[in-house]
Amino acid sequence: MLILEKYTFGVGDRFAHQAAAQLRAFVQLADAGVDVTPVWNKSNREHTFVGSKPQSVYDAGKAAVEKLGWGKPWHVDADHIQLKTVDPFLPCSDFFTIDVADSIGKPAPADEVTAFVDRHPELVGTLKLAGLSAPLEVTRADVQKVAEQYLLAVKEAGEIYRYIAAAKGADNVAAEVSMDETDTPQTPPELLIILAALSDEEIPVQTIAPKFTGRFNKGVDYVGDLDQFKREFNDDVAVLAHAVKAYGLPETLKLSVHSGSDKFSLYPIIRECLQRTGAGLHLKTAGTTWLEEIIGLAEAGGDGLALAKEIYAYALEHVEEFCAPYASVIDIDQSKLPSAEEVNGWSGPRMASAIRHIQDNEHFNAHMRQLLHVSFKVAAKHGARYTDMLTANEEIVGNEVTKNIYDRHLRPLFIGS
Template sequence: MQLEQLTFGVGDRFAHQAAAQLRAFQKAEDLGVDVVPVWNKSNREHQFVGSQPASVKAAAHVAVEELGWGKSWYVDADHIQLATVDPFLDCSDFFTIDVADFIGNAITDDEINSFVDSHTELLGELELPSTQTAYSVDREFVTRVARQYLGACKAAGEIYRYIASVKGEDNFVAEVSMDETDSPQTPPELMVILAALADEKIRLQTIAPKFTGRFNKGVDYVGDIDQFDREFNEDVAVIAEAVKRYGLPENLKLSVHSGSDKFSIYPVIRKAIQDKGIGIHLKTAGTTWLEELIGLSEAGGDGLELAKEIYAYSLQHIDELCAPYASVIDIDPSALPSVQEVGDWDGAKLAATLRHIPSDPHFNANVRQLLHVAFKVAAKSGERYLDLLKANEKIVGEQVTRNLVERHMKPLFIG
């Protein structure tokens, strides 16, 4: 199973927007861009809303049949580990192996020395001609990186081999995620990591490193764009070199997690795609749930009322809701409007407050981030939320499709 050049991960918290999401890929095709959908949902998200992994594939399959989608599509077991992978094995063909918890785990000096001794090619100058940069790498550096990441790479190998033992190596796509950690990986560190993953015989088709800057949920990138540009293109060059050195799959590409709404770095990614012909995998995750809230707000009536209730509950339980996402959100509580203030808004104002159009004076990134992590509040409302999604399917679906096409796919792939 070989992953295509351009793949785009879409989350669907409540499994009601697969058709609306797929319409975005059809519109991209009409614009001359072949982008492949990857529906993703993590074990944590399933637990929060009380769903089962099989529901993602079922919803996607219905949409594919309904819209006559004849191209590839995937279902991603997002951020799985050995303890959580089993329920995903039958219904997923893309596995994001998350080893962030294993970074820095103790590993013996013998294992580290054995790795360094077997990879003398890592020592000396790491030249990246396509970026006109080079790094000087010595044994001390490789030893330090191995001490930090070798345990995580071995954990990835264990998880990969377990999945392969059940599904067969030819029947799934493997991604390794190292983005949910404190420190970004430099290009030479990434080369050491790729050497270690190759040693584990992982057929790695995409890797998600941690880049410099903040990739907060549902809002724009915060950081130095020029630095991201350098890192991204150097990582692309590292991957190309690692493929030659270690026999990794030729289609190996970068994955950008929490990639939704990172408008300021989309030109960097687009330029690399267009100038260098690289592939990319980008995950958008929870923005679909926000588009549902925007659609319900604009629908008015009970939809607007429930959206206001969700905001009120979220504001009152902000610490509880934000705790699991503390490293990927940045909310200023003083910039959050009161429950009473939001209670007086009409649907258009609440929708404009949530919709990610930075030039709109009503847009509030703090409200957007808070509600991004509040999807389990909607889950607590049970059938009421789902019934409102069904009753307002057209207006909600229009928001979902437009968001993906206009604010994501066009800037990423067309310009």
């Protein structure tokens, strides 16, 4: 397998214009004494929405690496791929986020479930794993129930992994298994059972993305019980450490947090756990960079501000259409969305402050930010007009991108504010 670094951080770049600006944040972090590996990610759905191809992500990343003289590792993530969508990603990706959420809950053959339960008597009983907040109490019926729910998904993950490994060679593949896009969070006992199944399937999984309790809405902070998240995250780290020893999974196995961007209140919890345990981490930030482009264009004024306002007005007119694919990960109160007429009267800094994720700013509007977050295909409709505007305002837009990733994400997560 391709061995992943201890800390990896996924960044999205919807229009393949900000890779260098993103990479500058990692350079700043390295200069501060912490090495985190950038992973450029873009899903098939996002490519479909904006009309791009997977190769564009690799090309943009490579150009940024060469421009900045980055001599450290970097990766390209085929994000949330399935067997039917993976082929275009094979030549240009080395990190594969295998998404089997659609198979979770579909029953596996009864004989396979029984065989799994019989094969793993060690999963039954009072499990006192090092680092847990409390022992795990697991019955045979619990193991069977989890196997019934997840075994088919794990087998699908195995099929996808073997297809990728056969095409690229296993030494060129780093595998993540994603189970976060489901309705129900996985508990630490469920995660342990899933990891046992992944081991049986001989998938050298290096990151696993469970669904945590709470809301991970697009582009805004975590909504939920921070104490509960702390227990879950710490217990999941302990479960992974145990699974590595018990099931021969890769020593580089680590949690992946599909944050949906900007889960600032979770960063101190995650940082403390990483520092205390020495665990690794992969974290994805989704579409934050696209929002920083809009903020930069607004700050630029003139034609940039006019286009930013035009994009918002169009998104407002098509709010139901743009929100539908993301309904489970946004909470927008349409009564709190300013009218296009009101926004047209704003200055550039006023519009930027409504979108920029600084929660104590009196003008910050989480509802407007979420709407724009899921409306990136409006910019795609503008084609060259939008991307030419990014080029014309490269310095101011790029500064917003770098500052956002370093000041609001990398530094708080790995160093502290």
